[in-house]
Amino acid sequence: SAATATGGQPQRVPFSYEVFPARSSAAALALGHTVQHLAASGPEFISVTYGANGSSRDASLDLLKYIKQHTEARPLAHLTSIGSSKAEIEQLVADFWQAGVYDFLALRGDPPRGVSEADVELGEVPNTVEFVDLIQSILKRQSGATGRVCIAAFPNKHPRSETINDDINVLLAKQDAGAAFAITQLFFHADDYLRFVDAASRAGVRIPILPGLMPVSTSAQLLKVAELAGEQAPDDLLARLEAAGGYGPECGVEHTVGLASRLVSEGAPGIHLYTFNRHQSVLAVLRELGLLTNHPFEKELA
Numbered sequence: 001s002a003a004t005a006t007g008g009q010p011q012r013v014p015f016s017y018e019v020f021p022a023r024s025s026a027a028a029l030a031l032g033h034t035v036q037h038l039a040a041s042g043p044e045f046i047s048v049t050y051g052a053n054g055s056s057r058d059a060s061l062d063l064l065k066y067i068k069q070h071t072e073a074r075p076l077a078h079l080t081s082i083g084s085s086k087a088e089i090e091q092l093v094a095d096f097w098q099a100g101v102y103d104f105l106a107l108r109g110d111p112p113r114g115v116s117e118a119d120v121e122l123g124e125v126p127n128t129v130e131f132v133d134l135i136q137s138i139l140k141r142q143s144g145a146t147g148r149v150c151i152a153a154f155p156n157k158h159p160r161s162e163t164i165n166d167d168i169n170v171l172l173a174k175q176d177a178g179a180a181f182a183i184t185q186l187f188f189h190a191d192d193y194l195r196f197v198d199a200a201s202r203a204g205v206r207i208p209i210l211p212g213l214m215p216v217s218t219s220a221q222l223l224k225v226a227e228l229a230g231e232q233a234p235d236d237l238l239a240r241l242e243a244a245g246g247y248g249p250e251c252g253v254e255h256t257v258g259l260a261s262r263l264v265s266e267g268a269p270g271i272h273l274y275t276f277n278r279h280q281s282v283l284a285v286l287r288e289l290g291l292l293t294n295h296p297f298e299k300e301l302a
């Protein structure tokens with residue numbers, strides 16, 4: 001494991017999580033439990049997704065408030081711009097700020113169901129460069145705490161971009177608009193991330209790019225998220241999941257541990273874990289990486 005120049009202590013690798021609002025009250029109870037476990041591991045932040053067009057506004061805000069009021073973790077709110085007016089966004093950021101949420105992930109938003117990428121109605125804030133700019137200007141008017149805006153990055157190209165260079169130019173523009181760091185779409189091959197970060201750095205991107213990783217539990221989930229991420233599911237992982245009858249959380253954990261170790265050793269600034277609202281697999285990943293220290297629920301997890 002990595003040792004610092006000062007005294008050979010293992011280096012602390014920052015990690016963070018993504019959760020999404022529960023879709024039923026039973027799921028909300030389970031999610032409270034999950035969030036407690038996640039928060040107890042000492043993440044940099046826990047991010048909460050946001051349904052494009054405001055479809056999860058109240059549910060996202062409730063979950064962010066829960067994290068803020070009932071854990072020590074810092075909440076980070078995803079926000080989407082499609083279908084919203086500038087005035088609505090101002091109100092939204094003000095409401096979230098009021099609830100003690102100071103950090104935002106600025107996103108365009110997924111196309112509504114049934115709408116193709118080419119037909120997305122962009123609305124008053126047509127791209128995320130302007131969205132970052134807008135949130136920054138709102139944050140500058142707030143007082144009493146420091147807020148940050150972060151953005152998404154796509155190691156395997158955004159489906160709308162013709163080349164990876166288009167994405168890198170957009171990343172540069174978002175950096176200029178004041179984005180503090182980027183979080184990637186999930187991916188399964190270390191080289192995809194390393195190649196992307198290298199190209200971004202050569203183009204002048206200086207903000208940290210956090211790799212987004214997901215320990216999948218089933219072969220169906222792997223195929224689905226790999227398609228979403230715009231890449232091939234890794235053959236070895238798929239084969240192992242299929243050999244396990246389709247369900248093998250330990251395979252997903254092992255793959256993510258391998259990926260994360262390589263990324264960190266090659267200089268990734270931390271790891272962002274897509275939890276799928278489950279704590280077991282992501283905490284198992286951190287334990288394998290030696291990053292889970294003094295977790296109060298350690299016995300329960302083992």
Ligand code: FAD
Nearest residue numbers: 049050052078107108109110127128152158160161184185
């Ligand atoms: P943009 O930056 O607008 O990029 C979209 C496309 O437009 C790219 O091809 C880009 O190259 C192009 N583009 C951007 N600006 C310009 C410009 N000025 N000129 C020309 N072309 C431009 N979706 C949700 O609905 N809710 C969530 O909570 C959510 N969380 C996410 C978290 C992460 C970490 C990631 C990676 C994605 C998330 N998404 C979420 C999905 C996201 O909303 C979609 O992937 C969306 O299509 C892209 O968002 P963006 O902000 O990167 O878009």
